Structure formats: structure tokens, C-alpha cells
């Protein structure tokens with residue numbers, strides 16, 4: 001009987017939808033950068049955004065934590081929900097939202113502060129630690145999650161800008177996870193890194209997905225294939241195809257996706 005019961009259990013758990021975008025349009029002045037994009041992004045999954053330069057990958061990524069709010073000419077329409085909550089609702093504080101939806105940029109951008117203070121910054125402004133010991137613990141845990149603790153534990157009070165590029169990027173990832181985000185947005189996080197640092201960050205992304213929904217913009221199809229479970233292919237502001245990464249890369253449905261992955265466009 002027990003065995004029969006276990007057969008009813010799904011063999012692979014289906015991850016919940018974390019972000020739901022519907023009919024998203026983005027304009028820079030009169031120029032439309034995103035056209036009617038709808039997509040469900042899963043929790044505890046790495047989703048790659050791929051597509052030719054200028055197709056809107058970064059623009060769409062920035063919609064997910066309202067980073068586009070900081071660009072004057074930018075206007076976002078449509079509906080984006082995280083855990084079914086409208087992130088463009090007037091009651092949502094964008095600063096709180098960005099703590100929940102962390103971001104890592106193309107170029108490592110540590111603050112001109114110590115390694116410790118880089119990581120402690122977010123928890124401090126969001127009041128996540130009551131005591132110095134609490135804060136020390138958050139900093140250590142975050143640096144461990146950023147897979148950089150062992151390299152910096154003896155120099156926590158030296159400037160973050162003194163680290164190598166790859167170390168700086170892992171520090172920025174540690175800084176992003178320090179506020180306990182639920183989603184991590186990464187805009188070409190490895191483009192300024194050498195192959196060894198890239199491999200380290202990719203390994204880290206693989207671990208991060210155990211706790212977060214990770215969305216990564218990448219120009220490298222090899223990287224998308226290595227790190228993601230879902231892939232979204234953008235072209236001229238539209239989401240052309242979205243699905244399992246293995247499927248998109250081996251058996252794309254749309255001729256534009258096929259052209260891109262075989263190197264004919266982009």
C-alpha cells in the first residue's frame with residue numbers, strides 16, 4: 001500500500017510561480033523597448049534571458065525590481081506580480097522591493113567601503129540586525145553564500161575595491177543576498193570576469209537557486225545552457241520563446257530562436 005501511495009507523489013516537484021508578468025510594455029520616450037511580454041518565472045529555478053543586443057533583456061529584467069523607475073524617460077505598463085502581489089502598486093516601497101528582489105550588475109560595483117561594510121550596508125538600512133553579533137553573523141553567512149568568505153575572512157576591514165574583479169563580483173553577490181532577497185536578478189554578471197572567476201560565479205548561481213529565484217541576462221549561450229533550467233528568448237522587444245533550457249537549445253519552436261542559437265542572428 002505504501003508503495004502505491006508513493007506512486008501518486010510527483011517524481012519531480014513542480015516549482016511554484018514566483019514572478020508573473022502579463023502584457024508588459026516598456027517605453028523610453030516614444031521608443032517602445034518591450035512589447036506585450038507575458039511570462040511566469042519559477043521559484044528556486046535559474047531563468048536565462050537571451051537574445052541579440054538591444055532586444056530588451058536588461059530593460060525587462062529591470063522591470064522586475066522597478067529599477068526602471070530611476071530612468072526618467074522610462075514608462076512601464078502591464079502587470080507584474082511577485083508572490084501574487086502587484087509590485088507597481090502605489091503602496092509598494094521600491095526600496096523595500098529591491099531588498100526583496102536583489103540585483104547584481106555587469107560590472108562589479110562594490111561601494112568604496114570595507115568588505116564588511118559592503119555586506120552590512122543593506123541589513124543596516126533595513127534594520128535586520130539588532131546587535132553587532134547579529135550583524136557579524138549576517139555578514140559571515142552572506143560572504144559564505146557568495147563563496148568568498150575564506151578569501152576575505154582575515155581582511156574584512158580592507159576596502160572591497162581592493163579585491164580582484166571576480167572577488168568583487170562575488171562580494172556584490174554577497175551584498176545582494178545579505179538582505180535575504182527572494183529573487184536575484186543578474187545582468188550579465190560574468191561579462192567582466194575571466195574564465196576561472198566565471199566558473200566560480202556559475203557554480204555559485206547553481207547553489208543560489210536552492211534558495212532563490214534567479215534570473216540571469218547573458219550573451220553567452222553556453223552560459224545559459226550551463227546554468228539555467230528555463231530560457232526566455234527575446235527579439236526586437238518581444239518574448240519569442242520561453243521554455244525548458246534543454247528544449248530551447250535543442251529543439252526551438254520558432255525560426256528566430258533557431259537562427260539565434262545557431263549563430264545566424266545577433
Ligand SMILES: Nc1ncnc2c1ncn2[C@@H]1O[C@H](COP(=O)(O)OP(=O)(O)OP(=O)(O)O)[C@@H](O)[C@H]1O
Nearest residue numbers: 028033051052053054055056057058059060071073
Ligand atoms: N536608459 C535608456 N534610455 C533610452 N533608451 C534605452 C535606455 N536603455 C535601453 N534603451 C533602449 O531600449 C532598447 C533595449 O535595450 P536593452 O538594454 O534593454 O537591451 P538588451 O537586450 O539588454 O541589450 P544588450 O544585450 O546590448 O545589453 C534599446 O533600443 C535601447 O537603445
